[in-house]
Structures are given as C-alpha cells and as structure tokens.
Amino acid sequence: MEAAYALIGYGLAAIGPGVGIGLIAGNAVQAMARQPEAAGMVRTTMFLGIAFTEALALIGFVLFFLV
C-alpha cells in the first residue's frame, strides 16, 4: 500500500516538470526558428533549463524508490 502511495506521489511530481520541459523545448524551437544564428547559445541554455526542471521529477523518482 505504501508503494502505491509512493507511486501516486511520483506521478504527481512528474506533472509539473513535464509541462515545464515542454514549455522550455517549445520556446527554444521558436527562438531557433526566429534566429538560427543564435541556435548554439539557445541549445546550451535549453539543456540547462531542462536539467534544472528535470531534477524535480527525478527527486520524486528517487523518493519512490526510497519509500
């Protein structure tokens, strides 16, 4: 039963970062399409943003294993 609660918690923790990564990637594609010469810089910043956002989901994932 505790494992089921942990699973629900992980699912909830993944919603926000999912939306966030979608926003980041979508806006990065828009920026690259508007200004292709800045694509390298945008890509680096996009990976940074994805990494920061993804950490929240991954902490939920680790907590799921710890419970």
Added chain:
Amino acid sequence: MITAAETCDFINEVVCKPANVKELFEFGNFAGTQISRTEILIVLAALIPVVLVFFGLRKKSVVPGKLQSVVETIFSLVKDEIAVGVIGRGGERFTPYLLSIFLFILFGNLFEVAPFINFPITSRMAIPLFLSLVTYFIFVFVGVREQGFGYITHLVWPSGVPTALKPLVGVIELISVLLVRPFSLAVRLFANLVAGHVMLSLLLASGYFFIVQPGVSEYIISKAPVGIAWFTLGLLIYGFELIVSILQAYIFTLLSAVYIQTSLHPEH
C-alpha cells in the same frame, strides 16, 4: 529497492538482468579479496580515457587521423563550448578538470549500453555524489578566493533586493547554493542512470523470459509474440539510453561550469 539492486549482483537469480551477462554478474568478489565488479569498472572508466587521449594525441599531425580527430572534437567541445563559452574570462584553467569529469562520466555511463557489461557505474550513488562534492568544493573555493569573505555575506545578505525581503531571500539563496546544488547535481545523474538501467533490465529480461520460458516448453509459441514486442521496445530504449548517457555527461559538465562561473563572475 536500492538494497535489492545492491544484492542483485551477487545472487544467481536472473530476475534483474538480461541473461546473457550472467558470468559478469557472477564476477562478485574475487576469491579472498574484496574487489567487486563496480571497482573494476571504475578503474576501467578512468583508464580508457587516459589511453584514448594518450594514443589520440601522441603524434600531433596537421591532418588528423581518425582517433586524433575524435579526441580533438571532444577536447574542443569541452574547452570552447563549456570552459570558455560558459565560464568566460579565466575559464581555460578549468578545462583539465571539466575534461576529466566529462570523460569519466561519459565512459561510466556508456557501460550501461556496452554489450555484456550493461551496468553504469554512475548508478551507484557514491560516484555521482563524490564527483558533485568535488565540484562543490571547487566552486566554493573559487568563490571565496575571488571575492573573499564577501562571497558568504553576499549569499546571506544579497544586494539589489528590498531590505524587508533580504533575510528571506538570503535563507533561500543559502540553502539553494550550499545544499540543493550538490545534491541535485548528484541525484540528476544517479536517477537518470538508475531509471535507464531498471527500464532496460526489465524490458530485455521479460522479453527473454517470454520467448525462452525455461522449464515450460509447450507455451513457447503462444507467448513468443509478447516477448518479441517487449524485446523490440527494449532495443528502442537501448538507443534512447545511448543518447541519455552522452547527454547526462554533457549536462553534468555544463552545470559544473555554470556553478564555477556564478562564483567566479557574480555580476552576471
């Protein structure tokens, strides 16, 4: 779950791994010693980059050969894009450190998709935690050396914030820089690799068991399509994990550079 994965190396059950790597999983400790598979792979992950860079740059020809061009591409990626591109002024002197952790994590991650090994050493929490603590000490040291004691006071009492909010922002900033940064840096690498490893093991092992069905020979035909479906999905995930391995090594190095940059040039 973590402890289950830890003991998984040393039991003979084929539950948590593809069956064709049995001999590597039974490696265990050598007779009479305490050397385990993880330690051998750590040494390998440290030695392979050394050998690669040594042979790649032994004869520095103007028209580079295959190996030399690969090594030079990795070197210029780390030096130009990460060290100079992110840290900026004074970033070149961090190139050796960034290149070392990039290559170590890269080969440690690639063990996940290496056939017959299938075990990323970075999915043991000790290794990402150690690497992130090294980065942590470097960026705190650089911050204190560049800004003196002002580095700490700047964290606790940030400028450019209304005075009423300063205690609150200071506490948040202190926790996020000194506690959350090393923790999230380690957990990001660790959780990505554990997730990939668990997913690959489950898919490939269940595919194997649906097809082979040890002991139950009459059900092979009816269950084989399910096994083939799992196996195909596992092979697709295999390619995805190859990308994840390279990307996570890049992100770890990039974030280390960003953290060093924030303590080197606080005005940005």
